[in-house]
Amino acid sequence: MEKTYYERVYEVTQQVPYGRVTTYGAIADYLTLGAARMVGWALNKSFSSGEDVPAHRVVNRKGELSGRHHFPTPTLMEELLLQEGVRVEDNVIQDFKSVFWNPSEELV
């Protein structure tokens, strides 16, 4: 049973360190998916997959909480990030590059 591409997305997302975030594109590039859209789609499925995936640590390349609308509540994503010490303002992560976690470089 080979892992499907979205199962790999779950693994990478689960490995994102506390207080750090990554982008759809970074994951897509790390997994060589070729399409960042697939990451978002995979994470979307994660809700019904039963897996505990910290999808709130994944944002778009601008650091915007573009996926907040897919959470149980639109404010949950921002609150979770704030709890982890990530500065979020107007649905945008502040000092994004400082909390950005690149799997291609920091993940072995």
Next chain:
DNA sequence: CGTTTGACGGTCC
């Protein structure tokens, strides 16, 4: 089975 959509990204204007 052809068309539309989507938690994106990069380029172009």
Next chain:
DNA sequence: CGGACCGCCAAAC
């Protein structure tokens, strides 16, 4: 700096 457009690939319709 921001809006418009195209490309990515899989799933839903």
